[in-house]
Amino acid sequence: MQLKPINQQVVAIVGASSGIGRETAIRFAKKGAKVVVSARSQPGLESLISEIKSFGGDGISVIADVADFGQVKAIADRAVEQYGRLDTWVHLSATGVIAPFDEITPEEFKRVIDVNLTGQAYGAMAALPHLKREGRGALIHVSSMEGRRSLPLQSPYSASKHGIEGFLDSLRLELIHEGIPISVTNVLPATINTPYYNKIRTKIGVKPTGVPPYYQPGLVADAILYVAENPTRDFIVGDAGKILDFLHRISPQLTDTILLLIGFQAQHTNEIKSEDAPDNVFEPIPNGNYDKVRGDFDRLAIPSVTDWIDKNPPVKYGAIALGLAALAIGTTVLGGAALLSAMAAETSKITK
Numbered sequence: 001m002q003l004k005p006i007n008q009q010v011v012a013i014v015g016a017s018s019g020i021g022r023e024t025a026i027r028f029a030k031k032g033a034k035v036v037v038s039a040r041s042q043p044g045l046e047s048l049i050s051e052i053k054s055f056g057g058d059g060i061s062v063i064a065d066v067a068d069f070g071q072v073k074a075i076a077d078r079a080v081e082q083y084g085r086l087d088t089w090v091h092l093s094a095t096g097v098i099a100p101f102d103e104i105t106p107e108e109f110k111r112v113i114d115v116n117l118t119g120q121a122y123g124a125m126a127a128l129p130h131l132k133r134e135g136r137g138a139l140i141h142v143s144s145m146e147g148r149r150s151l152p153l154q155s156p157y158s159a160s161k162h163g164i165e166g167f168l169d170s171l172r173l174e175l176i177h178e179g180i181p182i183s184v185t186n187v188l189p190a191t192i193n194t195p196y197y198n199k200i201r202t203k204i205g206v207k208p209t210g211v212p213p214y215y216q217p218g219l220v221a222d223a224i225l226y227v228a229e230n231p232t233r234d235f236i237v238g239d240a241g242k243i244l245d246f247l248h249r250i251s252p253q254l255t256d257t258i259l260l261l262i263g264f265q266a267q268h269t270n271e272i273k274s275e276d277a278p279d280n281v282f283e284p285i286p287n288g289n290y291d292k293v294r295g296d297f298d299r300l301a302i303p304s305v306t307d308w309i310d311k312n313p314p315v316k317y318g319a320i321a322l323g324l325a326a327l328a329i330g331t332t333v334l335g336g337a338a339l340l341s342a343m344a345a346e347t348s349k350i351t352k
Contacts, residue, residue: 001181001231003088003138007032009228010083012075014066014123015093017044017284019194020142023293024090024221029057031225036079038062039093040280043288066093066119067111069126076126085134088228089127091120092142094196095281096157098267099203108201109156111281116160121167131182138183138228141168142220145188145241149248149255151211152263153204172233183231189220190238193297195290201279207271211263213240214301217293226311239304 011028015021017039025037029052037048037059045061052059062078064071079086095115097108120141131137143164150158165186172184191210194217202208215238223235236242248255278285 001183003136003183003229003231006225006229009033009087010079010085011088011090012036012038012079012086012127013090014038014075015091016048017041018291019196019293020192020217020220021092022048023217024224026052027221027225029059030055034083035059036062036075038064038075040065040284041288041291044291047288047291066122067114069122072122073126076130080130086127086130087134088138088140089123090140090224091123093119096154096200097203097281098153098200098208100153101155103203104156108281112156113160116157117163120164124171132180136181138185140185140187140224140227142187142189145190145236145244147188148245152259153267185227185232186234187220187223187227188234188236188241190215190241192217192220193295193301195292195295197295198290199280199285201275201281202273203275204268205272207269207273208267209269209297211266212300214297215304216301219304219307223307235310237307239306242306
C-alpha cells in the first residue's frame with residue numbers, strides 16, 4: 001500500500017485546538033500539507049489557523065462536536081469543497097471524568113463514550129467515502145494505552161479506548177477483504193503532557209494528573225506523521241507504554257498489583273479542584289483557556305527510545321532477528337551441553 005508524501009496530502013485533524021492535535025496540525029502544515037482543523041473551541045481554532053498562516057501554511061477550520069454525525073460529516077465535506085479531496089483523517093477528540101465508577105453519572109459515562117468512541121466511528125464514516133473515491137488514504141485514530149490496559153478512576157475513558165481498538169480491528173479486516181488500499185492505524189500514546197488534565201472533570205477533590213512518566217505531545221505528532229506516509233497497524237508511543245503492554249500480556253495480575261501500588265495516588269496532584277470547576281465534558285471551556293500544546297508537567301517529561309526504533313523498521317527487525325538468533329544459539333548450546341552431560345553419564349555407567 002502506497003500513501004502520498006505529506007506535502008501532497010489534504011489532512012483533516014479532528015480535536016486540533018490543543019495538545020497533540022494542535023501540534024500535529026502545525027507539523028503537517030509545516031511539511032506542506034493542506035490542513036482542515038476541527039474542534040469545539042472557536043478561539044482555539046482561530047489561534048491555530050493564525051499560527052499556521054504565519055509561517056505560510058495552508059489551512060481552514062471547522063467547528064464541530066464529534067458526538068453529532070452531521071457536524072463530523074461537515075468536516076470531511078468542507079475539506080473536499082475547499083481542496084478537492086481528502087487523503088488522511090486524523091481523529092483525536094477526547095474527554096474524561098476522573099472519579100470512582102460509583103460517583104460517575106449515567107449522563108457523564110454516556111458523554112465520554114459518545115465523544116471518545118462514537119465520535120471516532122463517526123469520523124471514519126465521514127472520511128471513508130472520500131478516501132475510497134481517491135482510491136487510497138489513511139485513517140489514523142489516536143486512542144490511548146488505556147485501550148490495552150485500563151486505569152482505576154477512569155472507567156468511561158478506559159472503556160471508550162478499548163472500544164476503539166475493537167472497532168478498528170473490525171474495520172481494517174473489512175477494508176482488506178474488499179481490497180481497498182486504505183491504511184487503518186491505531187496510535188496508542190502513553191501519558192502525554194497536554195492540557196487534557198486541565199480540561200476534564202474531576203471528582204477526586206484535586207486537579208488530576210496522568211500516571212508518570214510523561215512524554216511530550218511532539219512525540220505523538222511525530223508518530224502520526226510517520227504513519228500518514230507509512231501504513232502501520234498499531235503504534236504505541238512512549239517506552240512506558242510498550243513496557244505496560246508487555247507486562248499486561250504476560251501477567252494481568254502483575255499489572256493489577258503494580259497499579260494498586262501506584263495507580264490511585266499517582267493520579268492526584270496537590271492542587272485543590274472542585275467538580276464544579278469548568279471542564280470540557282459537555283461544552284468547551286470558555287475563552288480558549290488551555291488551547292495550547294503542552295500541559296503543566298514539563299518537569300516529568302522524558303524522551304523515548306523505542307519510538308525511533310519503530311520508525312526505522314530495518315533496525316527494529318534487525319534487533320528482533322539478532323534476539324531470536326541469540327535465543328536459538330543459547331538454546332542449542334544449552335541443549336548440546338545437556339546432551340553431552342547425559343552421554344557422559346551413560347558412558348560412565350557402561351565403563352563401571
